[in-house]
Amino acid sequence: MNNEQVKTLKNNAFKIWAIIATSIGLIMLAVLLIKIGMDGLHRLSFDFFTALPSRRPEQAGILTALVGTLWVMVTTAVFAIPIGIGAGIYLEEYARKGWWSSFLEINISNLAGVPSIIYGLLGLEIFVRTLHLGQSILSGSLTLSLLILPIVIVSTREAIKTVPSTMREASYALGASKWQTIWMQMLPAASGGIMTGIILALSRAIGETAPLIVVGALMYVPFVPKSVFDSFTVLPIQIYNWVSRPQAGFIINAAAAIIVLMLITILMNGAAVILRNRWQNRVKW
Amino acid sequence: MSNIKKTSTKRQSEIVSAESTTAINEKLLGKNPSKPMKKIEIKNVHCWYGDFHVLRDIEMAVDPNTVTALIGPSGCGKTTFLRIFNRMNDLIEGFRLEGEVMIDKKDIFSRELRVNELRKKVGMVFQKPNPFPKSIFENVAYGLRVNGITNKKIIAETVEHSLKQSALWGEVKDKLHKNALGLSGGQQQRLCIARAIAIEPSIILMDEPTSALDPISNSKIEELIYDLKQKYTILIVTHNMQQAARVSDRTAFFYLGDLVEFDETKTIFTNPKNEKTQNYITGRFG
Amino acid sequence: MNRKEQIIEALLFLCGAISVLTTLGIIAVLFFQTIEFFSEVSLKDFLTDTQWTPLFAIKHFGILPLVTGTLLITLIAIIIALPIGLSIAIYLSEYSSKGVRKIVKPLLEILATVPTVVYGYFALTVVTPFLQLIIPGLSGFNALSPGIVMGIMIVPFISSLSEDALYAVPSSLKEAAYALGSTRLQTSLKVAVPAASSGIMVSVILAVSRAIGETMIVAIAAGQQPRLTFDPRVPIETITTYIVQVSSGDVPNGSLEYRTIFAAGLTLFVITFILNNISFYIKKKYREQYE
Known part of the structure; x- marks a missing residue:
């Protein structure tokens, strides 16, 4: 073999390896989906959604976990959306270029890299103990809000950045104030990008387990929470609880609950992708 | 629709819009609308971007209801000069101005004057058409809404009146609630003019308003400028010598931050006093 | 009018300040509890003792076993994720068509959005039994299986960010290599990868930091x-798992056992903080290089 042939051979060998590497991830994903489908699909029934947890796997359901997840999501959104968008606007439109704005920026990048369990420790000390909110939905949601805040802030900023500065100038030239310009022009024009960021952030929050365990979400909640001050559990914690048990019946329950959780996450991510594409195609300046 | 009916509705709308104009003026200027601001005088004006001295010792007086063309090679400071009058330069970090800028004997940089009040009275049309990504109607209505006008009837009438003034009404009256970004470039620019005049300014600044447009749209806008002169004082930056000659009463030639010559347009183009002006208008540089 | 604008700006400032308060809160909480912890346990024991048994009758507080456990899992994850992620990045940026990239990239990013409990389930019920067939004597719980699964999970971190970095390499550089008769592989490995090395490094550091947490x-x-x-x-x-283990049990507030999770948390925070800031530093230098 001459040099040229070796070169070509190596090139082709890499190509085959690269295709395999690309496939490994996707194959794993496929195996994972098939496996949970095979394990859990037959367990999904109306009763599974409406039953309370139980010591007997065939009678246990995800009602309390599902309701808990909904409660936590809604309250997390209530805190994280306005604060995140507000902070994004502040950084993009108000903060003067200088040490303060670069400090804020580095700070937010750092927060985005803090392991989620650390937020759990923060929530445990501040919300549960210092503010005496207890091991409640409120403590859990506040913790998750802080966790997803960097995602909302960053996507708000990115979305505002895509609005051309000529919009801002046109609005100012008509005598609009700074806030009128932001509220009536910049935010509507950036809304698609901001919405996408919010959905992605919430879908991240839905899958979070560790920080909520630390804040004190319970493994076993035999009642449906009625207010934000009630104790709670969420789907991922219910799954963790079932996976940790030795009986095969609970593993099946876990698989079924995973199907529900995955469906929610996939739907949210899908919605985000569709929204992003529509937003990018709609406005072309 | 019969012809007669058309005329009558048209007249009606003109009457109504005259009323609404007063209403807007009251809202914008207070109960006692004094003589609208129109006359511009500036003295010893210097401008800087950081350390860069963009405009040096400018002095100029602009009469009401005239069109003044600002010409000069790129980077000569004419756009900066234009943006002095609605203080758009303030948005740029590091911008600094010294000197006196008076509109109707009032210093527009004084502390008492609110910058958004000033911008209501000094409208602006930009180089590239920049309609908001909203409906045609909302584009024109925006200036009214941000100035606190909520009466739907007045808004609708003003929108119609402004679109008529900017010669766009006929083309868009059936699609007022369609997105403005669907209009052609020339239509978009006329929409931007309608948007600017909807809040009844007294001065209109135009920054190369036709440079991004085709020749037909260009001539429509030039005609429009001629009509608008009856009501407004207009300052227009242009790179197009013919345009300056066609639309303006007086012309100012800027070169490297200096106001080299300012005179009747006819004089500038036929008998300039300065050699640099002569060279520029005959196309020897620029 | 002006007053309203000022109030709004103040409110927005508060929103921005919450992010700073969060950081301060994290640091304060971790430090105060850790200081209390060290009033009872010596720093020397914490760093050198080879046992970690705070929940047992005979208590040892050596963080080393937890740190090595964390490092071991992270190492396995990176051994899996780096070659796969980098190969994908090279393939997508240098070989594949635009159409393939447009489909494969978002598909791979699904891997990063799957909730981690689901991966845990997968490691326990699929990967471990499978590995037990190959490796005799593999315990039902082990570091290998979660390490591998975590590796798969962080593949998109490495592939996406590295691909962006490779894509940003000026095409003039690559064309010069092709003009000299290089194959795609040679061009990728000898021109594109070195030119994008800082971007690739950032992706790896972020993936490591993610794996540790x-x-x-x-x-x-x-x-x-x-x-x-x-x-x-x-x-x-x-x-991380120690913190979860303690939190899911009934450890009384304010006890020494309770404080151990903050000492462990601080250790974790310091490690990831350093890693993240190294990556910001590289990213900043690298951005200056290209501008």
Whole structure:
């Protein structure tokens, strides 16, 4: 073999390896989906959604976990959306270029890299103990809000950045104030990008387990929470609880609950992708 | 629709819009609308971007209801000069101005004057058409809404009146609630003019308003400028010598931050006093 | 009018300040509890003792077993993720058509959005039994299986960011290599990868930081038994899983056991903080290079 042939051979060998590497991830994903489908699909029934947890796997359901997840999501959104968008606007439109704005920026990048369990420790000390909110939905949601805040802030900023500065100038030239310009022009024009960021952030929050365990979400909640001050559990914690048990019946329950959780996450991510594409195609300046 | 009916509705709308104009003026200027601001005088004006001295010792007086063309090679400071009058330069970090800028004997940089009040009275049309990504109607209505006008009837009438003034009404009256970004470039620019005049300014600044447009749209806008002169004082930056000659009463030639010559347009183009002006208008540089 | 604008600006400033307060809160909480912890346990024991048994009758407070457990899992994850992620990045940026990239990239990014409990389930019920067929004597809980699964999870971190970096390499550089008769592979490895090396490094550091902070996969599949070992076949415990283990039990507030999770948390925070800031530093330098 001459040099040229070796070169070509190596090139082709890499190509085959690269295709395999690309496939490994996707194959794993496929195996994972098939496996949970095979394990859990037959367990999904109306009763599974409406039953309370139980010591007997065939009678246990995800009602309390599902309701808990909904409660936590809604309250997390209530805190994280306005604060995140507000902070994004502040950084993009108000903060003067200088040490303060670069400090804020580095700070937010750092927060985005803090392991989620650390937020759990923060929530445990501040919300549960210092503010005496207890091991409640409120403590859990506040913790998750802080966790997803960097995602909302960053996507708000990115979305505002895509609005051309000529919009801002046109609005100012008509005598609009700074806030009128932001509220009536910049935010509507950036809304698609901001919405996408919010959905992605919430879908991240839905899958979070560790920080909520630390804040004190319970493994076993035999009642449906009625207010934000009630104790709670969420789907991922219910799954963790079932996976940790030795009986095969609970593993099946876990698989079924995973199907529900995955469906929610996939739907949210899908919605985000569709929204992003529509937003990018709609406005072309 | 019969012809007669058309005329009558048209007249009606003109009457109504005259009323609404007063209403807007009251809202914008207070109960006692004094003589609208129109006359511009500036003295010893210097401008800087950081350390860069963009405009040096400018002095100029602009009469009401005239069109003044600002010409000069790129980077000569004419756009900066234009943006002095609605203080758009303030948005740029590091911008600094010294000197006196008076509109109707009032210093527009004084502390008492609110910058958004000033911008209501000094409208602006930009180089590239920049309609908001909203409906045609909302584009024109925006200036009214941000100035606190909520009466739907007045808004609708003003929108119609402004679109008529900017010669766009006929083309868009059936699609007022369609997105403005669907209009052609020339239509978009006329929409931007309608948007600017909807809040009844007294001065209109135009920054190369036709440079991004085709020749037909260009001539429509030039005609429009001629009509608008009856009501407004207009300052227009242009790179197009013919345009300056066609639309303006007086012309100012800027070169490297200096106001080299300012005179009747006819004089500038036929008998300039300065050699640099002569060279520029005959196309020897620029 | 002006007053309203000022109030709004103040409110927006508060929103921005919350992010600073969060950071301060994290640092304060971790430090105060850790200081209390060290009033009872010496720093020397914490750093040199080879056992971590705060929940037992005979208590030892050596963080080393948790740190090695964390490092072992992270190492396995990176050994899996780096070659796969980098190959994908090279393939997508240098070989594949635009159409393929447009489909494959978002598909791979799904891997990063799957909740980690789901990966834990996968490691426990699929990967471990499968590995037990190949490796005799592999314990039901071990470091290997969650490490591998975590590796798959962080593949998109490496592939996406590295691909962006490779894509940003000026095409003039690559064309010069092609003009000299290089194959795609040679061009990629000798021109594109070195030119994008800082971007690739950032992606790896972020992936490592993510792996170190990951909790649930390990909590489910690695056994929650602190052990000072680099043997991937036996149960271990990481810093994160220890915190979860204590939190799911009934440890009284204010006790020494309770404070251990903050000492462990601080250790974790310091490690990831350093890693993240190294990556910001590289990213900043690299951006200056191209501008």
